[in-house]
Amino acid sequence: xxxxxxxxxxxxxxxxxxxxxxxxxxxxxxxxxxxxxxxxxxxxxxxxxxxxxxxxxxxxxxxxxxxxxxxxxxxxxxxxxxxxxxxxxxxxxxxxxxxxxxxx
Amino acid sequence: xxxxxxxxxxxxxxxxxxxxxxxxxxxxxxxxxxxxxxxxxxxxxxxxxxxxxxxxxxxxxxxxxxxxxxxxxxxxxxxxxxxxxxxxxxxxxxxxxxxxxxxxxxxxxxxxxxxxxxxxxxxxxxxxxxxxxxxxxxxxxxxxxxxxxxxxxxxxxxxxxxxxxxxxxxxxxxxxxxxxxxxxxxxxxxxxxxxxxxxxxxxxxxxxxxxxxxxxxxxxxxxxxxxxxxxxxxxxxxxxxxxxxxxxxxxxxxxxxxxxxxxxxxxx
Numbered sequence: 001x002x003x004x005x006x007x008x009x010x011x012x013x014x015x016x017x018x019x020x021x022x023x024x025x026x027x028x029x030x031x032x033x034x035x036x037x038x039x040x041x042x043x044x045x046x047x048x049x050x051x052x053x054x055x056x057x058x059x060x061x062x063x064x065x066x067x068x069x070x071x072x073x074x075x076x077x078x079x080x081x082x083x084x085x086x087x088x089x090x091x092x093x094x095x096x097x098x099x100x101x102x103x104x
Numbered sequence: 105x106x107x108x109x110x111x112x113x114x115x116x117x118x119x120x121x122x123x124x125x126x127x128x129x130x131x132x133x134x135x136x137x138x139x140x141x142x143x144x145x146x147x148x149x150x151x152x153x154x155x156x157x158x159x160x161x162x163x164x165x166x167x168x169x170x171x172x173x174x175x176x177x178x179x180x181x182x183x184x185x186x187x188x189x190x191x192x193x194x195x196x197x198x199x200x201x202x203x204x205x206x207x208x209x210x211x212x213x214x215x216x217x218x219x220x221x222x223x224x225x226x227x228x229x230x231x232x233x234x235x236x237x238x239x240x241x242x243x244x245x246x247x248x249x250x251x252x253x254x255x256x257x258x259x260x261x262x263x264x265x266x267x268x269x270x271x272x273x274x275x276x277x278x279x280x281x282x283x284x285x286x287x288x289x290x291x292x293x294x295x296x297x298x299x300x301x302x303x304x305x306x307x308x309x310x311x312x313x314x315x316x317x318x319x320x321x322x323x324x325x326x327x328x329x330x331x332x333x334x335x336x337x338x339x340x341x342x343x344x345x346x347x348x349x350x351x352x353x354x355x356x357x358x359x360x361x362x363x364x365x366x367x368x369x370x371x372x
Binding site: 013017020041042043044045046047055056057059060062063068069070090093094097098099 | 184187196197198199204214217218
């Protein structure tokens with residue numbers, strides 16, 4: 001599934017928080033430059049995965065409609081790019097996160 | 105003329121039936137106005153009184169001026185309201201959504217992406233006069249290290265509070281001096297650390313102070329994270345307060361924050 005298909009499904013927060021949006025560095029740069037256009041207090045900040053891709057939690061989609069916390073930036077993104085964003089389970093994405101060392 | 109608090113309002117004695125808002129402290133009034141503007145709606149009187157009592161209490165305790173970056177992550181009607189700074193610069197919300205926020209219990213993190221950037225550097229406060237702390241209302245899922253606040257830069261001096269799986273330990277670093285408190289990683293309530301001198305620092309957790317004499321190291325300019333250490337090692341805890349600043353009496357702050365959370369819970 002990709003982001004375009006996920007948006008159409010209109011899933012709930014409880015469902016979305018178990019999904020991850022995964023994309024390449026080019027899309028990450030577009031996301032960051034888009035958010036630099038305005039100075040919002042609320043930022044979609046991707047986390048780098050060990051395979052070089054980047055990830056956001058899909059629950060951000062609960063805030064993309066009018067007056068949503070991330071609606072301003074989302075509205076400026078080119079919708080054609082959404083098909084390039086892969087949707088995977090958060091469990092799968094978590095396995096691709098860098099592992100923190102225990103510090104005792 | 106005397107004033108009596110009745111259901112969050114003030115009755116002026118001798119004027120039966122006439123009510124007026126309580127006279128809020130000027131700092132509290134400004135904070136309340138900013139929260140209401142961010143919420144787009146007025147707060148209940150009981151919440152405003154809780155905020156006012158907290159600020160007035162901190163001033164009375166002599167700890168208010170030590171707070172340099174802080175948010176009350178409860179009471180406000182919206183996440184935007186909760187992120188109005190009590191003190192300091194407006195923080196940056198990274199990836200939190202409205203559904204993560206609960207007016208009574210605070211903001212819920214996750215283990216993968218969510219953190220607040222309070223926009224305060226680790227070295228913004230003096231090396232030997234600083235504090236940072238959080239109020240935890242729901243413990244993290246402790247399957248690996250979970251950062252509550254601070255930073256652990258790849259090079260440089262550590263300043264953080266986190267929970268680690270080994271013995272459910274609360275692990276702290278204060279200017280590179282370490283403390284490990286078994287069985288405190290999954291407890292709720294106030295958790296903080298303060299340093300009052302080059303070789304004197306304290307931790308507060310579980311309503312208890314732990315005092316240490318280890319020396320400080322010079323911090324760098326790396327940024328604090330909240331619900332994380334910097335921008336990683338995220339915590340899926342729920343938290344309702346954080347503060348960063350100069351040295352202060354942790355027990356007094358703990359009492360004020362605990363009373364604030366009790367008042368907010370009673371008000372909603």
